[in-house]
Amino acid sequence: MTNDILVFAEQRNDKxxxxxxxxxxxxKELAAKTGGxxxxxxxxxxxxxxxxxxxxTGVGAIVTVSAPALANYSTLRYxxxxxAVIGKVQPRVVLLPATFMGRDLGPRVAAKVxxxxxxxxxxxxxxxxxxxxxxxxxxxxxxxxxxxxxxxRPAIASVRPNTFPAATGGGGAARxxxxxxxxAGDDRIDVKEVAKAGGEVKDVTEADIIVxxxxxxxxxxxxxxxxxxxxxxxxxxxxxxxxxxxxxxxHSRQVGLTGxxxxxxxxxACGISGAIQHLAGMxxxxxxxxxxxxxxAPIFKLADYGIVGDLFKVLPAMTAEVRRLKG
Amino acid sequence: xxxxxxxxxxxDSTTNIKIQAGGQDIERAGVKMVVNPFDxxxxxxxxxxxxxxKDVASVTALIVGPAxxxxxxxxxxxxxxxxGIHLQDEAFDRLDELQTAALVAGVxxxxxxxxxxxxxQEIDLDSGQLGPALAExxxxxxxxxxxxxxxxxxxxxxxxxxxxxGAEEVVQVPLPALITADKGLCEMRYPSxxxxxxxxxxxxxxxxxxxxxxxxxxxxxxxxxxxHAFQPPPERPPGKMIxxxxxxxxxELVRLLREEAKVV
Numbered sequence: 236m237t238n239d240i241l242v243f244a245e246q247r248n249d250k251x252x253x254x255x256x257x258x259x260x261x262x263k264e265l266a267a268k269t270g271g272x273x274x275x276x277x278x279x280x281x282x283x284x285x286x287x288x289x290x291x292t293g294v295g296a297i298v299t300v301s302a303p304a305l306a307n308y309s310t311l312r313y314x315x316x317x318x319a320v321i322g323k324v325q326p327r328v329v330l331l332p333a334t335f336m337g338r339d340l341g342p343r344v345a346a347k348v349x350x351x352x353x354x355x356x357x358x359x360x361x362x363x364x365x366x367x368x369x370x371x372x373x374x375x376x377x378x379x380x381x382x383x384x385x386x387x388r389p390a391i392a393s394v395r396p397n398t399f400p401a402a403t404g405g406g407g408a409a410r411x412x413x414x415x416x417x418x419a420g421d422d423r424i425d426v427k428e429v430a431k432a433g434g435e436v437k438d439v440t441e442a443d444i445i446v447x448x449x450x451x452x453x454x455x456x457x458x459x460x461x462x463x464x465x466x467x468x469x470x471x472x473x474x475x476x477x478x479x480x481x482x483x484x485x486h487s488r489q490v491g492l493t494g495x496x497x498x499x500x501x502x503x504a505c506g507i508s509g510a511i512q513h514l515a516g517m518x519x520x521x522x523x524x525x526x527x528x529x530x531x532a533p534i535f536k537l538a539d540y541g542i543v544g545d546l547f548k549v550l551p552a553m554t555a556e557v558r559r560l561k562g
Numbered sequence: 563x564x565x566x567x568x569x570x571x572x573x574d575s576t577t578n579i580k581i582q583a584g585g586q587d588i589e590r591a592g593v594k595m596v597v598n599p600f601d602x603x604x605x606x607x608x609x610x611x612x613x614x615x616k617d618v619a620s621v622t623a624l625i626v627g628p629a630x631x632x633x634x635x636x637x638x639x640x641x642x643x644x645x646g647i648h649l650q651d652e653a654f655d656r657l658d659e660l661q662t663a664a665l666v667a668g669v670x671x672x673x674x675x676x677x678x679x680x681x682x683q684e685i686d687l688d689s690g691q692l693g694p695a696l697a698e699x700x701x702x703x704x705x706x707x708x709x710x711x712x713x714x715x716x717x718x719x720x721x722x723x724x725x726x727x728g729a730e731e732v733v734q735v736p737l738p739a740l741i742t743a744d745k746g747l748c749e750m751r752y753p754s755x756x757x758x759x760x761x762x763x764x765x766x767x768x769x770x771x772x773x774x775x776x777x778x779x780x781x782x783x784x785x786x787x788x789x790h791a792f793q794p795p796p797e798r799p800p801g802k803m804i805x806x807x808x809x810x811x812x813x814e815l816v817r818l819l820r821e822e823a824k825v826v
Contacts, residue, residue, distance in 0.1 A: 310704065311703055334727060335706075335707065335725075335726045338690055339706045339707075340694075341691070342659075342690070342692075342693075342698070343694045343695065343697065343698040343704075345660055345691070345695065345784065345785075346660060346663060346664075346695040346698035346699050349783050349784045350784065351658070351660065351784070351785050351787045352660055352691060352785070352787070354689045354691060355688060355689070372688070373686065373687050373688065373789075373792075374573065374588065374686055375575060375688075376795055377578075377579040377794075377795065378579050378792050378794055378795065379792070379793050379795060380789045380790065380792045381789070381790050381791040382788065382790075383790060384787055385786040385787070388784070388786070420701065423736055423739075424703050424705070424733055424734075425733060425734045425735070426731055426732070426733050427732040427733060427734055428731070429726075429729050429730070430730045430732070431728065431729045437728065438727050438728030440727050440728075441727055441728060444826070486709075486745055486746045487725060487730075489745070492575050492599070493599050493600070493685075496688075500825050501819065501823075501825040501826065511575060511576050512575060515575065518795070521825070522819070522823045522825050523798075523801075524815065524819070535801065535803070537801075538801040539798070539799075539802065540801055540803075540804060540818055540819070540823075541801050541802070541803045542803075542808075542811045542812070542815060544811060548808035548809070548812075549808045549811065549815075550812075552808055552809045552811075552812030552813065553816055556812055556816040557816055557826065560816065
């Protein structure tokens with residue numbers, strides 16, 4: 236093993252995932268401790284813009300694996316390619332974003348190369364023995380714990396999006412390409428169709444801002460006022476389990492324990508009381524706003540800003556104000 | 563076709579979590595344990611396949627855990643699984659998730675299972691490693707975060723719909739394969755009292771470390787992370803309540819989000 240830190244820079248269609256730029260930030264801090272360099276790894280079809288973008292983050296080297304078979308994400312092919320890069324670079328630590336791709340790929344690659352793994356981490360350091368030690372939330376955010384890694388094998392961690400700022404600085408990193416050599420059975424997963432869910436609006440896991448509605452919206456049609464505010468803020472629309480179970484919104488928008496875990500910069504909870512089930516999915520948000528007619532609602536305990544009031548009046552007034560300020 | 567469903571037992575999501583003095587773990591005493599909700603979707607899907615298809619020979623439920631985890635296994639049997647495998651040994655308690663995957667792979671690799679179902683993650687540690695890692699160690703494909711599963715008439719492949727960021731992907735995969743279940747796949751039926759009684763008579767094979775050939779070697783070569791220093795979540799400072807009529811309050815909120823929090 237070298238002292239290098241490998242970063243899996245997730246991209247789709249030659250466009251980096253925002254989390255790819257973010258995970259370079261802790262990677263640089265770790266490399267400063269180990270005395271190694273940050274090596275970015277990109278896997279895909281045509282890779283140009285994504286390579287240029289990652290080169291503006293100050294990584295020390297860039298390894299690309301580019302092939303037509305890798306144009307779309309495929310678990311088995313990407314596993315083979317990333318394992319090959321790990322074999323070549325021999326990094327001490329590998330970081331992936333804890334996105335769908337990172338969560339899908341991390342365990343498979345770890346099992347393939349004989350590494351150790353922690354997922355969805357929020358803080359990383361190198362301990363006195365020179366091993367990776369991370370912090371991650373557990374028990375639906377009701378606690379967190381450290382996870383220590385063994386020293387004799389690569390340490391892989393997937394990092395929760397929006398935990399670190401995007402890295403900047405540098406350029407002109409050494410570039411290397413690696414061929415994709417398919418492993419037997421790599422073609423077993425055949426992607427037939429990718430259907431965009433929910434039309435034009437962003438997915439909650441990708442958004443910087445989320446406006447979320449609860450059962451108090453009372454109908455699918457009434458969610459219109461949530462969508463209108465979301466549009467002005469360039470936000471995604473989320474929903475509580477109660478609102479999804481009532482059929483107001485599809486389960487793909489559900490935030491919470493059996494829905495999605497989100498960590499946006501701003502989370503606006505509208506008519507959501509704040510059941511443990513919901514808090515589990517959004518308590519990692521940076522700024523939380525609660526709008527609810529019940530002043531005893533538990534969501535106010537977590538909120539940075541709160542309005543006790545009728546959301547059918549407050550939301551349209553917010554939308555109008557944001558629109559007015561944008562001019 | 564043989565189906566395997568993997569079950570985890572987790573603290574109920576509404577339970578209070580207390581951290582042990584010294585922070586090495588949470589307090590286990592008095593914590594209500596339930597079947598992991600995502601594994602419930604997997605159990606129901608497995609049982610529905612058996613009910614709908616003549617070519618499903620058996621559904622086996624597997625759990626790794628102490629004697630008390632037998633309760634979660636019994637739930638799977640009461641819902642309709644035919645038999646159970648309970649991997650129960652103190653040595654297993656020390657394994658991390660990748661090592662648990664190696665343990666399970668060692669037990670099921672010669673079992674002839676065509677389809678393995680498991681929840682996409684456990685709601686206690688939320689790590690989601692076991693399914694994909696097990697598929698890797700068995701050298702079979704996996705489809706994660708699945709919300710719809712249709713097995714082809716010939717029983718040789720399936721089409722699955724999976725949830726990815728902002729989209730759904732439809733994939734076709736040959737069996738044998740592993741599926742991780744997301745919400746939407748199917749809700750687990752409530753096991754009836756007679757079925758819970760019947761479940762007690764269904765066969766459960768209890769396996770110790772000594773019963774798993776190659777256990778030590780399989781778990782020595784990967785994983786090995788150790789959790790320590792559990793902490794309560796950081797306290798959030800008390801929030802600011804904005805009084806007044808809806809319209810001025812909404813304006814003031816937008817101002818604070820722009821000028822104070824600087825998030826819009």
